[in-house]
Amino acid sequence: xxxxxxxxxxxxxxxxxxxxxxxxxxxxxxxxxxxxxxxxxxxxxxxxxxxxxxxxxxxxxxxxxxxxxxxxxxxxxxxxxxxxxxxxxxxxxxxxxxxxxxxxxxxxxxxxxxxxxxxxxxxxxxxxxxxxxxxxxxxxxxxxxxxxxxxxxxxxxxxxxxxxxxxxxxxxxxxxxxxxxxxxxxxxxxxxxxxxxxxxxx
Amino acid sequence: xxxxxxxxxxxxxxxxxxxxxxxxxxxxxxxxxxxxxxxxxxxxxxxxxxxxxxxxxxxxxxxxxxxxxxxxxxxxxxxxxxxxxxxxxxxxxxxxxxxxxxxxxxxxxxxxxxxxxxxxxxxxxxxxxxxxxxxxxxxxxxxxxxxxxxxxxxxxxxxxxxxxxxxxxxxxxxxxxxxxxxxxxxxxxxxxxxxxxxxxxx
Numbered sequence: 001x002x003x004x005x006x007x008x009x010x011x012x013x014x015x016x017x018x019x020x021x022x023x024x025x026x027x028x029x030x031x032x033x034x035x036x037x038x039x040x041x042x043x044x045x046x047x048x049x050x051x052x053x054x055x056x057x058x059x060x061x062x063x064x065x066x067x068x069x070x071x072x073x074x075x076x077x078x079x080x081x082x083x084x085x086x087x088x089x090x091x092x093x094x095x096x097x098x099x100x101x102x103x104x105x106x107x108x109x110x111x112x113x114x115x116x117x118x119x120x121x122x123x124x125x126x127x128x129x130x131x132x133x134x135x136x137x138x139x140x141x142x143x144x145x146x147x148x149x150x151x152x153x154x155x156x157x158x159x160x161x162x163x164x165x166x167x168x169x170x171x172x173x174x175x176x177x178x179x180x181x182x183x184x185x186x187x188x189x190x191x192x193x194x195x196x197x198x199x200x201x202x
Numbered sequence: 203x204x205x206x207x208x209x210x211x212x213x214x215x216x217x218x219x220x221x222x223x224x225x226x227x228x229x230x231x232x233x234x235x236x237x238x239x240x241x242x243x244x245x246x247x248x249x250x251x252x253x254x255x256x257x258x259x260x261x262x263x264x265x266x267x268x269x270x271x272x273x274x275x276x277x278x279x280x281x282x283x284x285x286x287x288x289x290x291x292x293x294x295x296x297x298x299x300x301x302x303x304x305x306x307x308x309x310x311x312x313x314x315x316x317x318x319x320x321x322x323x324x325x326x327x328x329x330x331x332x333x334x335x336x337x338x339x340x341x342x343x344x345x346x347x348x349x350x351x352x353x354x355x356x357x358x359x360x361x362x363x364x365x366x367x368x369x370x371x372x373x374x375x376x377x378x379x380x381x382x383x384x385x386x387x388x389x390x391x392x393x394x395x396x397x398x399x400x401x402x403x404x
Contacts, residue, residue, distance in 0.1 A: 012223070013219050013222055013223040013226065014219060014220065014223035014383060016219075017215050017216060017218075017219035017220075017223075017250070018216065018219075018220075020215055020248055020249075020250065021214070021215040021216035021219075021248065021356070024215065024247075024248030024249060024250075025248070027247070031249070032248060032249040032250075033249060034249065034250075034251075041253060045226070045229070046222055046223065046226030046227070046234060047222075047226060047233070047234040047235060047236065048219070048222065048234075048236075048252065049236075049252060049253035050250065050251060050252050050253075051243060051251035051252075051253075120384075122382070152384055153382075153383060153384035154223070154382075154383035154384055154385070155383050155384045155385040155386070156384050179396065179399055180324070180355075180356075181216060181355060181356035181357050182322075182354055182355035182356055182357045182358050182396045183356070183357040184357070184386055184388065184395075186386065193386075194381065194384045197381055
């Protein structure tokens with residue numbers, strides 16, 4: 001399966017590279033491609049500068065479309081060219097996975113309307129405004145509805161990716177993958193200890 | 203503090219970007235720079251292609267030198283030019299942090315001789331050959347000796363980075379940072395459940 005990762009300036013580093021680590025080390029099943037609206041170098045305020053292909057090159061059905069979050073989403077939700085591309089490619093994709101505030105970009109396309117989804121709880125109120133017709137779930141490590149996998153904040157993207165792989169290749173396979181990167185995988189998508197902490201701190 | 207990250211072809215994606223996510227989102231304290239032997243684009247077999255500066259530009263003392271692992275280390279331990287640069291820059295650094303098999307590159311310089319250190323336990327036997335005089339600790343999430351912080355496999359680099367920040371800015375600060383990225387931080391450097399799993403599977 002190919003994994004096309006949407007890139008834009010000021011993406012969140014781990015939103016991208018957590019899932020990429022998990023997919024890409026499993027090369028016989030998943031091949032990763034980084035894509036952006038205009039191609040070329042995409043940078044963020046963590047000092048990361050990464051080379052990308054052009055989104056417009058995606059013309060046929062793809063397997064997985066991964067949409068990360070980050071401060072850049074605050075700008076990109078109003079970038080009509082990008083939102084149109086996100087809608088077009090999401091329709092072409094067998095699965096669409098979003099991490100953190102990346103859900104805002106997918107919500108903005110309207111494709112999540114009447115579907116269950118989650119996002120970063122610290123940016124919850126803002127993301128909601130991008131998809132008022134989405135059935136938002138606040139307490140979840142990640143949420144699955146139809147072909148859409150949406151995750152909670154940053155690190156939750158890794159748990160979601162392992163959950164996605166678990167559905168495809170079995171839980172034992174996903175556990176072994178988590179073990180090879182010595183990652184403490186939260187296997188239960190409804191187990192969200194950060195929701196409790198959020199309630200305490202907010 | 204500046205964090206200079208050593209990059210080389212076929213670095214492990216999360217070894218780099220896990221710690222970078224944690225350091226860089228804390229911009230008022232840490233600034234990240236990616237450096238490689240010749241500068242320019244550095245790629246790995248996860249499809250990541252990242253822009254770097256030249257290591258030779260580092261001429262004065264730096265705060266933190268971060269050395270990731272990955273399959274590339276198997277080649278780079280025999281790259282005398284690179285090992286000499288790793289030695290030179292490690293001496294210039296207030297702290298040196300290694301992730302996973304990145305410890306092999308530091309061990310090869312001789313700077314870890316007679317010091318405690320750890321590494322990826324699945325590559326343990328190989329890494330040992332790169333530093334026969336290092337006091338290796340197999341069961342550890344990460345190890346601290348003098349200015350050297352060495353971590354276990356891949357994800358352990360994130361726990362070590364939070365541990366490093368905890369020593370500097372306090373445990374509550376590190377916990378809050380882990381919370382903002384919804385990361386289940388293993389706070390105890392001696393808590394290593396993967397050691398037990400390794401014993402079972404090997």
